[in-house]
Amino acid sequence: MPRAKDNRKPIGTETCFKCGEQAEFLQVQRGKRVGELYRKGCECKPNQNAKPFEQLEWFNRMTRTQVDMIPFPYKSGAGVETPEEPEPKADASPPKPVENSGGKPENSKRGVILGGLFLVGGIAAALMT
Numbered sequence: 001m002p003r004a005k006d007n008r009k010p011i012g013t014e015t016c017f018k019c020g021e022q023a024e025f026l027q028v029q030r031g032k033r034v035g036e037l038y039r040k041g042c043e044c045k046p047n048q049n050a051k052p053f054e055q056l057e058w059f060n061r062m063t064r065t066q067v068d069m070i071p072f073p074y075k076s077g078a079g080v081e082t083p084e085e086p087e088p089k090a091d092a093s094p095p096k097p098v099e100n101s102g103g104k105p106e107n108s109k110r111g112v113i114l115g116g117l118f119l120v121g122g123i124a125a126a127l128m129t
Contacts, residue, residue: 010041011069012062019043025062027070035070037062 010024024041028034033050037058040046049055055074 009067010065011067012037012058012064013041014062016042016044025058027072029070035073037072 008026008029010026012025014023014025015021016023019042021042023039023044025037025039028036028038036050037055038046038048039058052074059072059074
């Protein structure tokens with residue numbers, strides 16, 4: 001079945017750093033993600049990343065067009081946590097290396113046994129129906 005004609009206009013553009021072509025930013029029009037950005041239009045596949053940090057990065061990086069924009073949910077930065085590295089403690093010693101026993105963990109036998117029981121139970125249930 002053919003898709004409906006999409007008359008959406010891009011609200012922003014940028015030059016793709018991977019392929020060098022012009023990429024367009026559009027906004028989601030319906031649903032839970034209304035107002036969020038998605039990127040398409042260059043040789044790369046469309047990107048609908050919904051992470052707030054990525055959304056803000058796109059919003060700040062794109063070159064705006066004259067098209068009116070739906071209210072952007074992350075414009076103020078509310079509820080967006082930027083990834084930060086924890087500060088090292090002054091009295092903390094470097095982490096000790098974990099010894100590798102070279103084999104499987106001790107819990108692997110238990111997992112294999114439980115997996116086998118589920119498999120046998122599933123086969124028995126399938127045969128009975």
